[in-house]
Amino acid sequence: MARDIDELCYSGPPICFQFDTRAMKRISTLVLPLLIAASLTACKSKQNEAQDAAKDAPASTAQAPAEPGATAPAAPAAPATAAAPGAKFDxxxxxxxxxxxxxxxxxxxxxxxxxxxxxxxxxxxxxxxxxxxxxxxxxxxxxxxxxxxxxxxxxxxxxxxxxxxxxxxxxxxxxxxxxxxxxxxxxxxxxxxxxxxxxxxxxxxxxxxxxxxxxxxxxxxxxxxxxxxxxxxxxxxxxxxxxxxxxxKAMQQQVQALPAAKLSSALKQDGHVALYLNFDTDSQVIRPDSLPAVDEVVKLMQGEPALKLRVEGHTDATGDAAHNRKLSLARAESVVQAITAKNISAQRLTAAGKGPDQPLADNGTEAGKAKNRRVELVRV
Structure with a gap:
């Protein structure tokens, strides 16, 4: 079907110019080229504005695919990483x-x-x-x-x-x-x-x-x-x-490991012997300086294959009694584990936690508290 209206549009936002064909015949041939040139200039201006806006868009805005052969824009530099919280103190x-x-x-x-x-x-x-x-x-x-x-x-x-x-x-x-x-x-x-x-x-x-x-x-x-x-x-x-x-300051070593022979003698005479071992504060971890004393217990049990022992943990009266009983048991169990790790049968050892219940001295003094904090070996 013949149309009386011809449309001239560009491939951007919908901007169209409409011309009546019958009227155009009456327009001078010099005027028509000027109108067409003006419309094309307007299209070009719109395209340039769109390109400028795209350049100014934030980096996070999605970009249209690049034309073949075009160079991709460089990625922005990553910000410097801040020091991690809790970094080691200088x-x-x-x-x-x-x-x-x-x-x-x-x-x-x-x-x-x-x-x-x-x-x-x-x-x-x-x-x-x-x-x-x-x-x-x-x-x-x-x-x-x-x-x-x-x-x-x-x-x-x-x-x-x-x-x-x-x-x-x-x-x-x-x-x-x-x-x-x-x-x-x-x-x-x-x-x-x-x-x-x-x-x-x-x-x-x-x-x-x-x-x-x-x-x-x-x-x-x-x-x-x-x-x-x-x-x-x-x-x-x-x-x-x-x-x-x-x-x-470093700790001054004041407790020496009791030799296996003296451990054996005390057990035969009294049925029990106290060891003064050092543990980390509020922990069952045996400090390295106390490991020689544990080694003497190992020597004792190697020399007396029939010997069975109960390892008892004791604390002073500072703090909650229930917590101290739990801590003393954990320390006794640590001693048992340290001994059995040296190829001593676990069947020969048991652990018990006495907490502050069996003091040897007055808990009102620091010297008394130190004496009460101990591990005892008891013959069974």
Missing amino acids: LQSVPVTDKALPPFPYLATPTGLPEEHMTTTKDVEFDRVFVLAGEELRPVEGKVQKRIFNLYSLKWSALAAHRNYEAALKALGATRVDKVDPRDEQFIQRNGGNESAMLKKMGVDSLDSLEDPEVPGFEQWLIRTPSTNIWLTFSLKNGEVRILTVEE
Whole structure:
């Protein structure tokens, strides 16, 4: 069918120009070329705008397939990877102090506080404590002391306590090294997921939830000396100031392995003998320095093939009794496993956990507690 209307369109957005054929016959042959040229110019302009918009589009916008032979645009450079949270702390980043230090525990009792109001809750020559270094929970070993006093005894506010200790520590050349709040959820998840257990390993037990940024509630300080590192923890809880001091040092070996012959003699005479083995804090892992004592038990059982033993774990009275019984059993089982690993039949050994139930000495003194923390071999 003949059409009276001819359409002229381009392959972009629908822009059309319509011409009446009968009318066109009356238009000058010079005017028609000008109209066609104008329409083509408009099409070209639209195409250029579309191309410019495509160039300005974000990198994430989907791109049309490239024409054959075209060069693909270069991919944007990947951003630099940030340091992983909890990265290992650089001890060398802390300057060594040039101050003359007072004796351990380095911080005196505050002026005006009666000595009896400063309570020492822990004072041992060697233990392991976890400190907050940067964003790392770092185990350190050495001499440990923890002291507590009540803010009311000095009529101090929490802010006054913070500023007093901050000034005193800086005067000793200490550097504050905590870079994350120990109550931070991600920090807790990176370190076992149990806030209470983690704080216990840090020796702070629990912390106040303070909103004042001038009173952080927890501060980890470090004094580096030419010979050792001294970690000092300042924390607040229920109106109390808590100061924990750890002076890093190696343990001085004081317990020697009892020879197999003496073990045998004691078992024949008394029916039992105590071993003083070292374990990781609140753990059943036997420390390497106690393995020679385990080797003497192996020699004993190799020399007496008919001997059967019950290995009993004992603790002091510190902490929850039920937890201590469970821990003492786990330690006894570790000793059994260490012995049977040396080709001693498991049929000759049993494990038992006595916890704090059978003390040998007064749990009110550190010396008594040390005597109560033992593993006993009992002839069966």
